[in-house]
């Protein structure tokens with residue numbers, strides 16, 4: 001009986017749309033929705049194979065750090081990225097020069113996810129405008145080189161670019177997204193991307209204002 005219930009089919013559409021629910025009316029970003037968006041992305045990445053598990057582990061670790069802040073006694077201070085930045089800065093909870101007393105601050109952890117969101121934005125735009133002959137591994141590598149790679153050590157860059165070569169081709173990749181036909185994938189990306197870009201821009205501006213873009 002219960003064990004014959006099929007697992008609900010996973011669609012990337014719901015995941016990407018999660019980023020829409022990050023934004024409050026006054027343009028703040030809700031931490032829980034942001035973290036949930038990443039959870040869904042990691043779930044999708046896991047479905048692409050174990051070669052990505054070293055990336056997945058790091059992302060899960062960062063998601064967990066954010067969840068721990070959110071569930072802690074000052075969890076309400078972490079409701080939005082804006083309130084988190086204010087709370088951690090006002091209370092000297094961020095290592096500004098080098099990692100020391102606060103190696104797992106919300107600000108530095110979120111910054112890593114924020115940088116990865118830029119990679120996602122670039123990669124999705126490439127997927128959206130790609131043609132039948134486009135290679136996912138090339139699109140992914142180009143997006144990575146134009147974003148996250150600048151913040152990674154040589155060995156990480158090497159491992160990441162090797163893993164990208166194992167990405168399925170465009171048709172199989174779109175199929176794994178489970179959104180429907182190519183036209184439906186393209187339409188869905190067009191719908192979701194403005195929210196992802198908005199979330200990225202607002203976070204970038206917040207971190208810039210507080211001089212937090214290079215946190216160790």
Ligand SMILES: CCCCCCCCCCCCC/C=C/[C@@H](O)[C@H](COP(=O)(O)O)NC(=O)CCCCCCCCCCCCCCC
Pocket residue numbers: 012041042044045048052054055058059112113115116119124140144148152156160167177216
């Ligand atoms: C679909 C293929 C997946 C491509 C993923 C692209 C991102 C590549 C990131 C490589 C990170 C390697 C692991 C180590 C990272 C850390 O060194 C590094 C720095 O952290 P630290 O300062 O604490 O040391 N961490 C980071 O930069 C954070 C990386 C977070 C990566 C999250 C990736 C999730 C990918 C989700 C894929 C969804 C694809 C959807 C497309 C339709």
